[in-house]
Amino acid sequence: MTSRPLQRLRALNRSERLVAFQILVLFIFVTVSIRLLTHRDLLFIANRAGARSEFTSSRLATLCSRVNQFVPWKPSCLVRSLVLSWILQKHGYEPNLRLGVQKRGGSEYLFHSWVELSGQVLNDDQDV
Numbered sequence: 001m002t003s004r005p006l007q008r009l010r011a012l013n014r015s016e017r018l019v020a021f022q023i024l025v026l027f028i029f030v031t032v033s034i035r036l037l038t039h040r041d042l043l044f045i046a047n048r049a050g051a052r053s054e055f056t057s058s059r060l061a062t063l064c065s066r067v068n069q070f071v072p073w074k075p076s077c078l079v080r081s082l083v084l085s086w087i088l089q090k091h092g093y094e095p096n097l098r099l100g101v102q103k104r105g106g107s108e109y110l111f112h113s114w115v116e117l118s119g120q121v122l123n124d125d126q127d128v
Contacts, residue, residue, distance in 0.1 A: 008066055009066060009067075009070070012063075015054065016055075016059075016063060019055065019060070019063055019087070020063050020066065020067050022087065022090075023063055023064050023067040023083060023087055024067050024070070024071070026082075026083045026086055026087060027067065027068070027071050027075060027079065027083055030075075030079050030082045030083055030086075031073070031075060031079055034078070034079060034082070042082070050089065050090040050091055050092050051091075051092050052091065052092030052093075053091040053092060055091055057088060057093050057095075057117050057122060058122070060084070060087055060088055060091060060093075061084060061115075061122040061123055063087075064080070064083055064084045064087060064123065065123070068080060077112055077113045077114065077124075078099075078111075078113045080123060081097055081098075081113040081114055081115050081123060082097065082113075084115045084122060084123050085097045085115050088115070088117065088122075093117055094117075095115050095116065095117045095122070096115070096116045096117070097113065097115055098113060098114050098115070098116055099111070099112075099113050100112045100113070100114075112124075
């Protein structure tokens with residue numbers, strides 16, 4: 001019996017499968033790079049825009065979400081946001097990577113990241 005997420009990936013057309021594969025490679029690259037590179041190096045790599053593609057920003061966000069289900073580890077919100085931001089840039093969009101910090105009490109902090117495009121949150125709730 002085939003799982004529903006796997007059926008969704010199989011239903012993708014050829015160009016969507018190519019982007020899904022690129023997203024999977026990005027999940028691996030970002031997960032490793034975030035531990036090895038400085039934030040300056042990561043931002044330098046990330047700031048390379050591409051030409052506008054046939055994919056809408058919401059379609060790219062959906063593909064990132066679907067591929068995330070098959071990564072054998074649970075990527076952090078930072079990794080998920082970097083992947084989405086980079087794939088959007090590669091397809092000609094100008095996303096904003098947002099980082100939030102909330103002091104919880106004492107020396108405890110809560111960190112979160114998400115991606116916005118034209119004021120709309122793509123990979124989280126709108127009221128983040």
